[in-house]
Amino acid sequence: MNRLQNLFAxxxxxxxxxxxxAGYPELNTTLDIAEALEKAGADFLEIGFPYxxxxxxxxxxxxxxxxxxxNGMTLNVLFEQLKQLRERVTIPVLLxxxxxxxxxxxxxxxxxxxxxxGVDGVIVPDLPIYEYEKLxxxxxxxxxxxxxxxxxxxxxxxxxxxIDGLSNSFIYLLSxxxxxxxxxxVSTSIEDYYKRIKGMELANPTIIGFGISNxxxxxKACEYANGAIVGSAFVKHLAKDNYLQTIxxxxxxxxxxx
Amino acid sequence: MHMKxxxxxHGYYGDFGGAYIPEMLYPNIExxxxxxxxxxxxxxxxxxxxxxxxDYVGRPSPLYHAKRYSEKYGANIFFKREDLNxxxxxxxxxxxxxxxxxxxxxxKRIIAETGAGQHGVxxxxxxxxxxxxxxxxxxxxxxxxxxxxxxxMKMLGAKxxxxxxxxxxxxxxxxxxxxxxxxxxxxxxxxxxSAVGPYPYPEMVAKFQSIISFEAKKQxxxxxxxELPQYVLACVGGGSNAIGMxxxxxxxxSVKLIAVEAAGxxxxxxxxxxxTSLGKxxxxxxxxxxxxxxxxxxxxxxxxxxxGLDYPGIGPQHAHLYKVNRAEYVSATDDEALNAGLLxxxxxxxxxxxxxAHALAHLEKMxxxxxxxxxxxxSGRGDxxxxxxxxxxxY
Numbered sequence: 001m002n003r004l005q006n007l008f009a010x011x012x013x014x015x016x017x018x019x020x021x022a023g024y025p026e027l028n029t030t031l032d033i034a035e036a037l038e039k040a041g042a043d044f045l046e047i048g049f050p051y052x053x054x055x056x057x058x059x060x061x062x063x064x065x066x067x068x069x070x071n072g073m074t075l076n077v078l079f080e081q082l083k084q085l086r087e088r089v090t091i092p093v094l095l096x097x098x099x100x101x102x103x104x105x106x107x108x109x110x111x112x113x114x115x116x117x118g119v120d121g122v123i124v125p126d127l128p129i130y131e132y133e134k135l136x137x138x139x140x141x142x143x144x145x146x147x148x149x150x151x152x153x154x155x156x157x158x159x160x161x162x163i164d165g166l167s168n169s170f171i172y173l174l175s176x177x178x179x180x181x182x183x184x185x186v187s188t189s190i191e192d193y194y195k196r197i198k199g200m201e202l203a204n205p206t207i208i209g210f211g212i213s214n215x216x217x218x219x220k221a222c223e224y225a226n227g228a229i230v231g232s233a234f235v236k237h238l239a240k241d242n243y244l245q246t247i248x249x250x251x252x253x254x255x256x257x258x
Numbered sequence: 259m260h261m262k263x264x265x266x267x268h269g270y271y272g273d274f275g276g277a278y279i280p281e282m283l284y285p286n287i288e289x290x291x292x293x294x295x296x297x298x299x300x301x302x303x304x305x306x307x308x309x310x311x312x313d314y315v316g317r318p319s320p321l322y323h324a325k326r327y328s329e330k331y332g333a334n335i336f337f338k339r340e341d342l343n344x345x346x347x348x349x350x351x352x353x354x355x356x357x358x359x360x361x362x363x364x365x366k367r368i369i370a371e372t373g374a375g376q377h378g379v380x381x382x383x384x385x386x387x388x389x390x391x392x393x394x395x396x397x398x399x400x401x402x403x404x405x406x407x408x409x410x411m412k413m414l415g416a417k418x419x420x421x422x423x424x425x426x427x428x429x430x431x432x433x434x435x436x437x438x439x440x441x442x443x444x445x446x447x448x449x450x451x452s453a454v455g456p457y458p459y460p461e462m463v464a465k466f467q468s469i470i471s472f473e474a475k476k477q478x479x480x481x482x483x484x485e486l487p488q489y490v491l492a493c494v495g496g497g498s499n500a501i502g503m504x505x506x507x508x509x510x511x512s513v514k515l516i517a518v519e520a521a522g523x524x525x526x527x528x529x530x531x532x533x534t535s536l537g538k539x540x541x542x543x544x545x546x547x548x549x550x551x552x553x554x555x556x557x558x559x560x561x562x563x564x565x566g567l568d569y570p571g572i573g574p575q576h577a578h579l580y581k582v583n584r585a586e587y588v589s590a591t592d593d594e595a596l597n598a599g600l601l602x603x604x605x606x607x608x609x610x611x612x613x614x615a616h617a618l619a620h621l622e623k624m625x626x627x628x629x630x631x632x633x634x635x636x637s638g639r640g641d642x643x644x645x646x647x648x649x650x651x652x653y
Binding site for chain 2: 100178
């Protein structure tokens, strides 16, 4: 069991995950941000490695990626920083990014390095099922890394079942078919979608992401899934001057202490 | 057909191709793939496509025996005149095919990316023809250097949206179009203009452009007594005119296929778009191919004077043809292309697009045997490039 699987075995509701882009706003604050998020109560983290052409991302994460690249962030630099990850952070950590930097780094080397520094899983939005199974699944498994698949309101039930079978930690439910940073749209059809997924009684827990930016959207997501992921809203927070000190306030605003 | 060089059921050409798309696009791509495979054998589709190509585009485009060029280079040089098509380039062949597909998919809104503006104009044109809403993404920098085409698209009723992210050129316009499609999966069809993108796009674009070589073979037979020339040349950015020009010659191994990339200021100057020389294997815009990138896998911004060749990748089928040596990939610099363009004006009275002039430029580096037949795809006309030509030569 990796930390991610362990977490889901022990906590079933109101999970909160935070995404941030490594190298933004400063090159060397990756672990400071991660540590502050854990202290503030985040249940797990997604650390994004930047890419020049992030097609699934809206302006906020695009700009954070551009800035991170300008700051000199690369996979080499990130793995160097993450050598101290497990000295400072105990919650599960996922790496999130696009396939091309991984291809250049080398898939085996990437997975080995990720496992070595204590990463638990990977989210690669532009790595589809066929390519994952054919080229990458074995390497992920050998390194005890969970691969996280996305499901959208337009994903067929047949495909969701297949994704459920290939997943071993959680499934990432998109609140709408959109790029990151969009507004959560809780229409009837979206509620139907959440209910439909809930009714499928999937083997894996589900976490809702995209458009979760405040307490209301977080609570809504938690009605239907095991928790939610906040990305763009937190990346916006990182643009503030005292972003590290105010991380607890940010988390409390999303999920107030009970 | 083309088992050796063609696509497999998963969308791969050897090691290249596939559909590296986020899940949000999966239903669109899947519906498109199914519809594409269906129309391939649909007589109604074929009849409408053929009729529009004939009556609206003006096909077949002539295969012109360029006598003064032939004299100069010591071979029989033929120009495949895609520049004479309606809208001024080969891009319309694909736009017609895809708009008919979009209609059958019940889509009401069309999006497209464009570099030089030729594909944007072709897309705006077919949208006007079919009464569909049209949004064209174009890099902010390209909008400046191809201003006449921006105005043309607007006249045709399209909305032109500047891509202001990244390097503000074709690759960023493609990113923006993909983002639009992710956000509008139900009513929108994305007409990709080059032989790039996730499967089925490269295959579909190649098929719709294959009319170029289909006609050329028949025309060669009439004019030379053989449907097979010794050489076939085309310029390649993403590679749509080149794949269309090569398509029906792929299995005729005696025919030498030559793709001319844009070397910009020179392959080694850091201002170039010569993808096969400078690129490595990776994934760009949903396809596994060869692309210009840093060691860290960040896409490198290419440079060419020609906006239509200013793309950091090539289509996956081209990557395959390159890797298995079925086609030769060479390059021409900005200056070589401009000089070749001027030569075509002065020897044949034809002003070629700067893109197409790259293919013409390679003739200077070739040696021919007497009686060699050479076909060059003149993919577009140079009206849109007059400013660049005029400035460069001081007319």
